[in-house]
Amino acid sequence: MNEVLARGADRKHDDDALPEKDGADAQSHENAPAHQSKRHDSAHLHVAGRAPYTDDLPEPPGTLHAYLGLSTIANGRIESIDLEAVRAQPDVEAVITADDLGHNDASAWQIGDEPFLTSGKVGFLGQPVFMVVATSRNAARRACRHAKIAYAEDTPILDVDQAREAGGRTVIDGMTLERGDADAALANAPRTLSGTMLIGGQDHFYLEGQIAFAVPGEDGTMIVYSSTQHPSETQMLVAHALHRPAAMVTLEVRRMGGAFGGKESQANLFAALAAFAADRLGAPVKIRPDRDDDMVATGKRHDFRADYEIGFDDEGGIHGVKFTYAARCGFSADLSGPVTDRALFHCDNTYYWPAVKAVSQPLFTNTVSNTAFRGFGGPQGMVGAERVIEEVAFATGLDPLEVRRRNFYGEGERNLTPYHQTVEDFVLPRIVDELLESSDYEARRQAIRQTNRDANGFKRRGIALTPVKFGISFTASHLNQAGALVHIYTDGSIHLNHGGTEMGQGLNTKVAQVVAAVFGVPLEQVRITATSTGKVPNTSATAASSGADLNGMAAKLAAETIRQRLVDFAVAEHGVPAEQVVFRDGQVQIGNREVGFAELVEEAYTARISLSSTGYYRTPKIHWDRASGRGHPFYYFAYGAAVSEVEIDTLTGEYTVERVDILHETGNSLNPAIDIGQIEGGFAQGMGWLTTEELVWDEKGRLLTHAPSTYKIPLASDMPRQFNVALAEWSRAHEPTVFRSKAVGEPPFMLAISVLHALSDAVASVADYTICPRLDAPATPEHILMTIERLRADSKTAN
Amino acid sequence: MTSLTINGKAVELEVDPRTTLLDALREHLKLTGSKKGCDHGQCGACTVLLDGERVNSCLVLFAGCDGQDVTTIEGLKDGDELGAMQRAFVSHDAFQCGYCTPGQICSAVATLKEVERGDASAVTADDGDIHLTRLEVQERMSGNICRCGAYNNIVDAVMETGGAALQTEAAE
Ligand code: FES
Ligand code: FES
Numbered sequence: 001m002n003e004v005l006a007r008g009a010d011r012k013h014d015d016d017a018l019p020e021k022d023g024a025d026a027q028s029h030e031n032a033p034a035h036q037s038k039r040h041d042s043a044h045l046h047v048a049g050r051a052p053y054t055d056d057l058p059e060p061p062g063t064l065h066a067y068l069g070l071s072t073i074a075n076g077r078i079e080s081i082d083l084e085a086v087r088a089q090p091d092v093e094a095v096i097t098a099d100d101l102g103h104n105d106a107s108a109w110q111i112g113d114e115p116f117l118t119s120g121k122v123g124f125l126g127q128p129v130f131m132v133v134a135t136s137r138n139a140a141r142r143a144c145r146h147a148k149i150a151y152a153e154d155t156p157i158l159d160v161d162q163a164r165e166a167g168g169r170t171v172i173d174g175m176t177l178e179r180g181d182a183d184a185a186l187a188n189a190p191r192t193l194s195g196t197m198l199i200g201g202q203d204h205f206y207l208e209g210q211i212a213f214a215v216p217g218e219d220g221t222m223i224v225y226s227s228t229q230h231p232s233e234t235q236m237l238v239a240h241a242l243h244r245p246a247a248m249v250t251l252e253v254r255r256m257g258g259a260f261g262g263k264e265s266q267a268n269l270f271a272a273l274a275a276f277a278a279d280r281l282g283a284p285v286k287i288r289p290d291r292d293d294d295m296v297a298t299g300k301r302h303d304f305r306a307d308y309e310i311g312f313d314d315e316g317g318i319h320g321v322k323f324t325y326a327a328r329c330g331f332s333a334d335l336s337g338p339v340t341d342r343a344l345f346h347c348d349n350t351y352y353w354p355a356v357k358a359v360s361q362p363l364f365t366n367t368v369s370n371t372a373f374r375g376f377g378g379p380q381g382m383v384g385a386e387r388v389i390e391e392v393a394f395a396t397g398l399d400p401l402e403v404r405r406r407n408f409y410g411e412g413e414r415n416l417t418p419y420h421q422t423v424e425d426f427v428l429p430r431i432v433d434e435l436l437e438s439s440d441y442e443a444r445r446q447a448i449r450q451t452n453r454d455a456n457g458f459k460r461r462g463i464a465l466t467p468v469k470f471g472i473s474f475t476a477s478h479l480n481q482a483g484a485l486v487h488i489y490t491d492g493s494i495h496l497n498h499g500g501t502e503m504g505q506g507l508n509t510k511v512a513q514v515v516a517a518v519f520g521v522p523l524e525q526v527r528i529t530a531t532s533t534g535k536v537p538n539t540s541a542t543a544a545s546s547g548a549d550l551n552g553m554a555a556k557l558a559a560e561t562i563r564q565r566l567v568d569f570a571v572a573e574h575g576v577p578a579e580q581v582v583f584r585d586g587q588v589q590i591g592n593r594e595v596g597f598a599e600l601v602e603e604a605y606t607a608r609i610s611l612s613s614t615g616y617y618r619t620p621k622i623h624w625d626r627a628s629g630r631g632h633p634f635y636y637f638a639y640g641a642a643v644s645e646v647e648i649d650t651l652t653g654e655y656t657v658e659r660v661d662i663l664h665e666t667g668n669s670l671n672p673a674i675d676i677g678q679i680e681g682g683f684a685q686g687m688g689w690l691t692t693e694e695l696v697w698d699e700k701g702r703l704l705t706h707a708p709s710t711y712k713i714p715l716a717s718d719m720p721r722q723f724n725v726a727l728a729e730w731s732r733a734h735e736p737t738v739f740r741s742k743a744v745g746e747p748p749f750m751l752a753i754s755v756l757h758a759l760s761d762a763v764a765s766v767a768d769y770t771i772c773p774r775l776d777a778p779a780t781p782e783h784i785l786m787t788i789e790r791l792r793a794d795s796k797t798a799n
Numbered sequence: 800m801t802s803l804t805i806n807g808k809a810v811e812l813e814v815d816p817r818t819t820l821l822d823a824l825r826e827h828l829k830l831t832g833s834k835k836g837c838d839h840g841q842c843g844a845c846t847v848l849l850d851g852e853r854v855n856s857c858l859v860l861f862a863g864c865d866g867q868d869v870t871t872i873e874g875l876k877d878g879d880e881l882g883a884m885q886r887a888f889v890s891h892d893a894f895q896c897g898y899c900t901p902g903q904i905c906s907a908v909a910t911l912k913e914v915e916r917g918d919a920s921a922v923t924a925d926d927g928d929i930h931l932t933r934l935e936v937q938e939r940m941s942g943n944i945c946r947c948g949a950y951n952n953i954v955d956a957v958m959e960t961g962g963a964a965l966q967t968e969a970a971e
Contacts, residue, residue, distance in 0.1 A: 002927075003893070029881065037892075039890075039892060040892065040894070040895075042897060043888075043889045043892075043894075044881070044889060044899030045897075046888075046892075046894050046900045046901075047872075047881060047885040047886075047889055047900060048872065048873070048876065048881060048890045049830075049831070049832020049833070049871065049872035049873050049900075049901040050873075053832065053834075053898065055825075055831070055835070058823075058829075067859065072877055143836065196923060204946075205944075205946050206896075206946060207834070207836045207844055207896065207898040207899050207944065207945075207946045207947075208836075208898045209836075255896070255897070256896060257834070257896045257897070257898030258895075258896040258946050259896075260946075260949055289839060290838060291836070291837040291839070291842075402851060402859070466915035503896055503897075504894070504895030504896025504897065504938070504947050505895065506895070647808070668930075673892050674892070677895055677947075677949060677952065678895075679891055680948060680949070680950075680951050680952075681895055681947045681948030681949055682948070683948070684948030684950060685946070685947075685948050687914060707837060707839055707841060708837055708839075708841040708842055708944060709841050710840065713944050713946060714948070714950075715935045715941040715943075715944065715950075716936070716938075716940040716941050716943070716944075716945075716950040716954060717936040717938050717941035718941075719937060719941075719950045719951065719954075721933075723951055725951075784871060
């Protein structure tokens with residue numbers, strides 16, 4: 001590469017490749033630099049504090065700041081709003097209410113169940129009622145406190161049980177998945193049991209909170225810098241709020257400081273309101289809620305109550321299962337339909353249910369409208385499936401692992417999911433076998449049982465292996481499309497843009513690796529640019545783990561279009577067959593002649609060959625019919641498994657995670673280092689969800705856990721003492737995905753279910769493994785202690 | 800008027816006395832490397848070095864820093880090059896979204912110093928003998944939330960930088 005091209009990137013201070021992890025770089029020659037552990041494209045900026053997030057962008061003179069006034073009741077009506085005192089506060093430029101908004105539908109699908117600002121009905125405590133715009137954020141925020149709002153208050157419906165008692169109103173119709181006759185299977189099974197599991201919600205706590213910065217342009221146009229995973233949808237909602245064509249609104253996202261699903265729909269309101277204020281006041285407007293308000297006013301992971309009935313036999317074979325998954329959805333639909341659907345799509349996890357009926361209940365509650373969060377309902381569904389396995393294990397006295405294996409999907413038979421898609425790529429048994437070996441599971445389990453039986457002190461250990469099978473694709477089939485834009489300039493440098501957003505997952509790096517591979521150039525030659533609705537339109541959210549699959553493929557197609565033009569040009573110019581034009585190491589081999597990539601590009605330009613192309617990809621094969629509960633919603637599945645070992649203190653309920661072994665597959669990984677980071681990070685976040693992260697509302701509907709002081713997110717000190725993470729190097733996607741890689745964003749999150757089951761195993765020891773602990777999530781020390789007490793009491797009664 | 804040194808440069812600035820060091824850095828001095836994650840001293844994203852000690856700059860009043868020496872992430876460079884800890888974070892992939900990174904790095908630099916001078920932590924054994932173990936690093940870095948969960952790599956980066964520093968010392 002020539003020196004100027006290399007300099008552009010300011011990346012010479014460190015090696016490009018990270019230290020090799022698990023030897024996954026071995027087969028790196030083909031399609032290099034794809035499959036190599038290249039570091040994150042912004043690495044050198046992140047460590048220097050020079051990677052600007054939305055709040056770091058320079059503010060043009062005259063920039064104003066907005067802040068939201070939130071409702072203080074959970075259910076009722078606003079009788080009057082008196083904002084005179086707010087207006088009178090120093091530095092306040094404007095106060096905006098619902099009456100000012102001509103177009104006030106914040107719901108992504110414009111179904112009218114969620115306003116940007118409410119003036120009548122209050123659906124939850126913390127709902128935005130008005131917005132103050134002032135010359136400083138501090139002034140706007142202080143002014144909000146002076147509002148006088150009178151309410152007619154009703155009793156709020158706060159959780160699943162209250163919602164059912166109140167008639168079970170849903171925010172959207174529930175779904176049913178059914179295969180075989182579950183009732184008959186239960187009736188005929190040798191044994192049956194039933195139970196309930198509570199599964200907690202989770203706050204995203206993206207370290208960068210919600211933020212939008214709207215800058216008015218000429219003639220009514222608007223550019224909005226927003227921390228959003230879904231720029232196209234945010235653009236449409238800004239256009240709606242402004243009542244202007246979408247073509248007058250540009251959304252731009254360079255990077256987010258974490259998102260995890262919390263900026264899939266939740267960013268829209270902030271962007272739309274900032275744009276509305278900017279338009280009305282003719283000045284740039286920035287809006288950024290405080291952390292506490294962010295936690296109160298934006299949606300979270302759905303908490304569920306899963307009811308189950310199981311028919312099984314003494315050998316641990318499961319004959320039939322019935323599930324009801326009821327979710328606290330909050331006051332509006334938001335994404336609750338697809339989230340609760342995905343819970344059902346994962347009520348099987350890796351198991352073949354011979355007869356199954358699973359029903360979802362997306363319940364209306366007077367709480368914040370719950371939304372997407374890594375796994376999108378799938379984790380909750382899967383936790384339900386694993387509880388079923390655990391119940392059968394305790395009922396039969398078998399090792400849970402044995403029950404798991406007995407009920408795994410089969411090869412060529414026993415392979416139909418509850419939604420009638422055939423599982424064709426079931427590589428899980430191999431993963432489990434390899435993991436059992438590398439983690440020394442059997443021996444450790446025996447040793448732990450023995451130590452627990454002999455133990456005199458208060459400490460008990462537990463161990464568990466849990467598997468993961470996660471369906472990849474948006475279940476709304478139309479979302480499985482993506483676009484990209486690639487330009488080559490006459491000096492050979494490459495400009496890359498695609499519809500995905502960067503939130504830390506390394507998407508930009510992966511997509512750039514793909515493009516560099518197509519042109520056979522060093523990664524540094526590909527310049528990644530901010531996601532913009534002006535460059536790639538009508539994109540889907542960067543979600544459902546699909547970012548690299550979809551955008552990587554679109555960028556690959558764009559790059560291949562240009563490469564084909566270059567090949568055709570070289571063939572015509574030099575009279576060689578197309579196969580003899582090879583792009584490699586920044587050079588192009590044309591027959592016997594070798595030219596620099598930039599040289600060929602320059603020649604092609606002079607010969608008037610277009611050096612720019614879009615690329616467009618749509619996932620093949622998938623279809624889904626929600627009404628009948630049948631189809632092929634997932635392009636493929638991603639698999640993994642984890643063994644966790646914990647130690648609990650039976651006097652306090654406190655615990656440590658001693659050791660975790662993970663084997664996970666990401667196909668022919670586009671970037672092993674990034675994938676391992678996703679696995680470790682996903683596991684940590686999943687562990688937080690299932691252990692320490694507990695959301696608590698009081699009886700008025702006030703969220704009590706609205707800061708990290710009361711809501712415990714895993715820290716460095718909570719990580720496993722020993723943490724062995726490996727990629728299954730032999731794995732290849734069985735479908736033609738981008739270079740046979742597989743998605744990695746969400747699946748590893750669910751590996752943390754092994755921690756919950758290891759805790760359960762440790763708890764079970766206090767009753768000598770005779771009683772299923774039915775440990776609900778999150779398994780906080782408090783819940784562990786209560787479960788221990790319950791088990792001790794029960795085992796005394798039993799004796 | 801508050802006079803202090805920031806990243807080696809003398810700075811004089813008059814702000815509302817309620818302004819935090821973090822807001823002064825970000826909003827008045829345009830040093831946006833320090834991040835605001837919670838504004839309550841609970842996440843560590845705003846960590847900077849004040850007279851060489853780590854502090855949550857969202858909890859420190861700017862006016863109280865008169866005469867003191869502040870180092871932010873922007874000041875941790877080694878001339879034109881990245882500093883040792885910064886380089887280790889790059890080579891260990893010790894971040895994902897990067898939002899916690901400036902705070903993690905400032906905290907990590909201070910951690911090594913605290914270990915070196917023998918400050919005990921909650922996990923230090925009773926004999927008071929302090930070593931740069933993983934457990935020590937995990938404990939000492941637990942004031943900095945990384946929601947992306949890059950902890951494993953963060954600890955690796957701190958261990959490597961600390962290990963290298965100890966080796967250099969031994970050689971001297
Ligand atoms: S912003 Fe200072 S600790 Fe969170
Ligand atoms: S890298 Fe995202 S919070 Fe640490």
